[in-house]
Amino acid sequence: MKRLVPLVVGVLAVLGAQPAAAQPVTARPDPVALVDGRRADAGLTFVPVNPLRVLDTRDGTGAGGVPGAVGAGVVLDLAPHVPASATAVVFNLTGTEPTRDTHVGVTSAWANSYLNLQAGETRANLVTVALPEGGRQLHLTNKAGRVHLVADLAGYYTTDEAARFTTTEPTRVLDTRAGAPVGPRSTREVDLSGVVPASATSVTFTLTATEPTAATHVIAHPSGAVRPTASNLNLVAGQTSPNLVTVALGANRRIALYNNAGSTHLVVDVAGYYAGDRGHRFFPVTARALDTREAGGPVGPGLTRDVDLAGRIPTTATAVSLNLTGTNVTADSYVSAYRAGTPRPGTSNLNLPAGRDTANAAVVALGDDARMTLYNNAGSADLVVDVAGFFATPPACAADCLHTWGGDLGHGSTPSPHPWLSGVTDVAAGDFTAYALKSDGTVWSWGANNAGELGAGAVGGRSAVPLRVRGLTGVTAVAAGGSTGYALKSDGTVWGWGSNQDRQLGPDVVGDSAVPVRVGGLTDVTAVAGDRVTAYALKSDGTVWGWGNSVHGPPYGLCPTESDCLPGRPRRIALPRPTAPGSPRSRPPGRPRGTRCARTARCGRGARTGGVRPGRARRWAMTCRPRRSSG
Known part of the structure; x- marks a missing residue:
């Protein structure tokens, strides 16, 4: 049975307030105070972790030590890895060895599809998802066949005070095609000191691998830290594949990219960074904002499509976290997502092979009125945008x-x-x-x-x-x-x-x-x-x-x-005409129809008609009998 009015037991309170007196400016202005540690309307801050494997169904990690491919789904229990204050998580999700074409979703309150897999392939995608209220368990769902799933935790959002996000214009900081590829069991360090401040704790970027000579995987991790048992990209020879990465920064604002086998070119496009002294809070949202199959039709070669997000997020949002999917793809292509009203950058967010569905996460800076633009390079493709959340600074209320x-x-x-x-x-x-x-x-x-x-x-x-x-x-x-x-x-x-x-x-x-x-x-x-x-x-x-x-x-x-x-x-609506008490049209409460009634005042132990004994409360009793029929 549907519950009645569970949303706002006490929302209906509007209080006038005077503007607060001026306060000294601090290094970390924040107009919103958290209540009970879980004010969803106050926003979240980010805590990065060194990449940590929390699920691997191939060896039973995170599955009670029991290995086995996933059928309909599996529970991802994050309670051992994130604190009770965590309200959303960021992790890299990899699907491998699927027995059939399938897609994998992540469910807390709602479900989104994050992986589109063909039988036998390995593919990864970054997931940002809110945790269910009062719990730290997520459900990973598989549509068809069986598949092994691997999850590598990158960090979590919390109501505690931590780092906030600052978006940057898409900035390409590494493209090894201008030089030499990254060889087998080799590491390439990336210096980000030119694009993030000294206070930055982690960075978000699109990592793309292209022209790999052998099946391999790529790991992004903080420079100077021990290379983790994790992965961000899984590749076969000749494949071009992107993935969004959020990773903690190492010494001197550097990250390390490790290639396991063969050689491959790597491209890094920075989208933003987290820092403790600046930036905006994160607000989880789960909603589909665009599906060109239902409205507008596919995006043709060299064309753009503006996406209006104002029906999903506030117009003051500075950036959006989303999952971008391409389907009905007629030619190999790439898709760029960027701030509406600005020149198209020389970066990409999604690489599309002809004839297959491909998804990738993205963080995109927004233009005025929460708008972004999608560009498709070649052929035509239907594009789907699923919002995972947005970044903004809540304005404080000063009056009313x-x-x-x-x-x-x-x-x-x-x-x-x-x-x-x-x-x-x-x-x-x-x-x-x-x-x-x-x-x-x-x-x-x-x-x-x-x-x-x-x-x-x-x-x-x-x-x-x-x-x-x-x-x-x-x-x-x-x-x-x-x-x-x-x-x-x-x-x-x-x-x-x-x-x-x-x-x-x-x-x-x-x-x-x-x-x-x-x-x-x-x-x-x-x-x-x-x-x-x-x-x-x-x-x-x-x-x-x-x-x-x-x-x-x-x-x-x-x-x-x-x-x-x-x-x-x-x-x-025909409203009854009010009548005065005692009038012929008035019937005392409890009087049956078609009766005559008399009232008797009762006081103390006795009863008498008329007045009452001094100092005693009057109590009335009513006696009714049927009216005498006429004729």
Whole structure:
């Protein structure tokens, strides 16, 4: 049974606040205080680890010591390797020896596909995924056949104070094709002192190998550290393959790249770095932002496709972490992802062989309004973008702040100011989604988005931080149903978005809507309210109108029969005329129909009709008998 209103037990608290007095500037400004160690809306910081193998089904590592290929799935228990404060992890996932073409997903609250494997091949991809609330276990799922899985931990995100992320423009810092390849059992050091500051603790980059002469694997690790039992790339002769890498920096801001066999060329394209004295926090998000198979069609040769992420993440985000997949590929190609509105860089994020599906993680700097651009070099390909999270600095609230606590989004157990929002004048909460109205007439939402109830222009996923409900201005009040949001505008019209299962969006809308639509036939409205499947409006003439579905049925429901309500057309509700107590139309509580009743005052042990004994409380008893029939 679906739970009722678990999201925000106490979200509905808006408190005026004065701007805080000026404080001395510190070396690490951070406007957001964490509550209970798990404020999902406050963001996370990163702790790198020396690459650590936490699962290898070939030898039983991480699987209870029992080796064996994975069928439907396997549990990845990270409790021995990350602290309780960890809320998301970064690890390199490798699939090898699959018996059939398959894809491998990672599941906590939601599932994404991270590996697309052909029978017999070995391939890796970097995974960034939130841990389930109250646990540190992930489920790795396999669609078909059996496959061995290997996981190498690179670090974790925590609510404790650690390193934050700074994005850089895509920067190529190594391309061995300009010189000699990396030979067998050889290491190439990469000096990153020219692109990251002295305070940097780790770096994120796309590592691409090309022209390998033999089957091999490549390991990235901190310079000066013992080479770990881990891998970042697995190659066969002649293959070109990229993978996103996040690795701790070694001495003098250097990393080491080790090639196991044969020789191969290596390319390093830096995307950003983590440091303790600067940067932005990470916010996990799981949602599909683009699938050209469903909208827009494939991207042709030498063409670009802009991706609008504003329906998934705040427009103030500086970078996005995502999984990029190419499918229906007609020719060998590569894909570059970069900040919208800037020149295309000489870097790549995904290398596509013709005729097969390929995925790779990427971290991409964002342009204004959370936009990025994808470029496809040759042939045509359908592209899929799955968001894993974003980097941003939450703005602190100075006045008219929303205080939140409890619920499913990690607000904490005690009320505290919600970052991101100032000037809040009204709030409402549905089953799993909350809404805030700001003084500028805009509406903001956060929580679940299964039916588009965020109103941000997309369906699916969830957001722990507020997103703007698209297209709404001049709003004076908000209300919420179970999975539907409502807004009253200053012109007296009502707008709704989200679930339309019971026609809560009015008579003119078919299906759910991820953007606000006007509820037809309503004008001169002064107030709006909603329950799980029904909405109500008060008009300026004092009449009340309702639409949706009558969950109670007659005589207490909205319509004479439930079927009358299903079209969703607002209907006037016939309200009973109030009557004065004791009037002929008034019947005392508990009086059966068709009876005559008399009241008797009882005081103490006795009873008498009329007054009561001094100092004693009066208690009334009622005696009823059937009326005498006429004739």
